[in-house]
Amino acid sequence: MDVQLPLISKAWQHVKALIGIDTHALVNEDDIEGKLSLKAIAQCYPSHSAQSEIDKKLLYTPLIPGIDNFIGRDSQQQQLTDAIERWQNNKGELTAVIGPFGCGVSSFLNQFHQQYAQEHTVTYLSFYHGVLTTKEAIANLCYCFNITEAPTSITAAIALINQLPRHIIIIDDLHKLMLRMMGNYQALVTFATMLMETRQHHCWILGCETFVWHRLSSQYSITNFVKSIITLDYFSQQDLADLLKQKTSQISLQLTDTNDEETNNSLFDNMAKQLHQASDGHPKLACVLLLQALVNDGNSPITLNPISQPDLSSLKQCIDEDLFSLAELYVHGGLRVFQHAEIFATSIEHSSLKLEYLARQGLVKAHYSKQDFAQHYYLITPTLTRIIAMHLLNHNKLYL
Template structure:
């Protein structure tokens, strides 16, 4: 009999703990001082239960408003880029509502299209209502304006805005809907699921113009779309169109052909994740057709400082207790440097780590404990098979169980176990379907996108 002594030893330690009456150490807890496990980060945001306090709401869910402007070195911060959080906050709140509806009825294509339309409409409406403050991105914003101006002067070409998940691509694109909707017809669209046929690709593009009588061919679609009044069409989350399943290649070719042949009549602006863009470039040479490529990245130290300043202005955070303004400013600078170093400029992760360090006492001002750093032990323990799954989930922006099974040529049952295991480790967020377990949808936790992508790149699972 082949006995594995380490496992026996571990089991015996557990038994001794139970016999001694001591509380066993939970495998879910973070036992390393100064570290925060990935599972704990996942549990902090986004929450599946009501927000507990105004501090949590302000730090993690509220977009930055213009009334929270502040002076830094005697100048107002510029209003050009959302905090990389309007997108993640809105999509998180909306995806929570969406997932509950999906659980009720996931099987109907018409229902999916209806949910997609409602989600996109809510995103645009909310972005206009909140009138959020944008930080940084001045150069990138001007490049988009220049591209739109060239189109208005009958020199239209395709424009792409690319950036890693969590850098604010969706928020960046949404501001142009707000800026131009009074002077130009503007449509903001994020496809709910990938087109897997020429017909579906044409239908998705016709939807941008409210065309219900779908054309029968690519030629007819191009002709019909060119007959429509000029539009600015913002297509976000291009990764959702790239699903490695049967038929998707032809759908992508159809999509690219239609927008290329209509670029003079309509201004097409595409939003895409960086690594997905690299894959599209290597496999489909997409860069040969896009005139302007605008790159976003995570926040710089100064930009993140402005984000944290705006987020903490109204929650009464006190870093020092002697009332000295210079000491408070120095402490805040040190805090933002530490947050930037730990988060790499991923603002949502920085805010989660800050929120975790706050201590609330009704009798005292809000204070802060030392900032914890993410413990990536869970990622380091992942097998190559796990990492390949995470890489596909990353570039697709999430996968359903049956999609994962088809991509990896495995059974639905095996894919279900794999994705649920990664979810239990805190690396994925699951949206469950009550109708069919193969429709369970898994996405990478939004606060962990940078950490996971970096790990995947270092292990040759994502490529620049």
């Protein structure tokens, strides 16, 4: 048998580079003093279940409903209330709530869902996947009204929806509509047309990621149709301190041996400042960094080690091909292997190896399909969205 060893060797080097076996792509980042690797951060959250009661309280327990879910969101809360009041006065227009991944757009919309559910019929919809046909777009919007047999035409669907009792419909994860695959444009047009033609009768509130919103604006002029745009961002230092105060009130954290309130407050403010600098106001990342700094030996109270900074070594080693993949994963909110292959016009096998390499580095989180590897789903690790987005922006892979 004629075995071409040079070709095999070259192919093996390419496979190793893709899945992260190459020695130059592996750095023992956890040994860097004062730094916490992105992989270590990614392994902290989310997991299938909280590892301890402290994990549960810091990372998984929601804030007190109705009071503190709106930390730092007073003006945005009023803007959304005003938009709903205009609709109640028969002056309804489309409203969008935009913000970067991890800043709390979904939590913000969920809180309004709970707040208005007692007064109005409120439906909350989060897209499971992007729509690619007119039929899928009609079916998704009809689903908001529990219409099981959707009309086949846009005109009939609009007429039917406008005959139904008035609803508030909150549609989150609008980025799922940005799937750059064949048929996507017509699905977007159908979706937008139905919203525009029913906006007077029903109140439509849309949640969307900031960079995706800019892409929708530049490619489809979506801002021409949305009247109210409410912008969220990551937390300011004071807002993050307020959130951390609530989180740490649920655990026995002690920053000093004294009972002096002024000293305790000063130490807490210093801790919050360090966490804000390390996380750029990303609440989940700040909580993970806090969790990693806690000294919990089973005794009470819990004390604190120095706050670690995220180590960006693995991200800095990414080549352009990796960064382009991360950018598409970011704006789509996640991709399946076959979707990545279609977007980059490459093979399923190449896409599978590329995405698995990023997962091995801790940059993306994988959800594996037992039936078909082409259906494996990858998304940016939730705690790293801010870090990765800024890196992509600085390397001209995301655009404002």
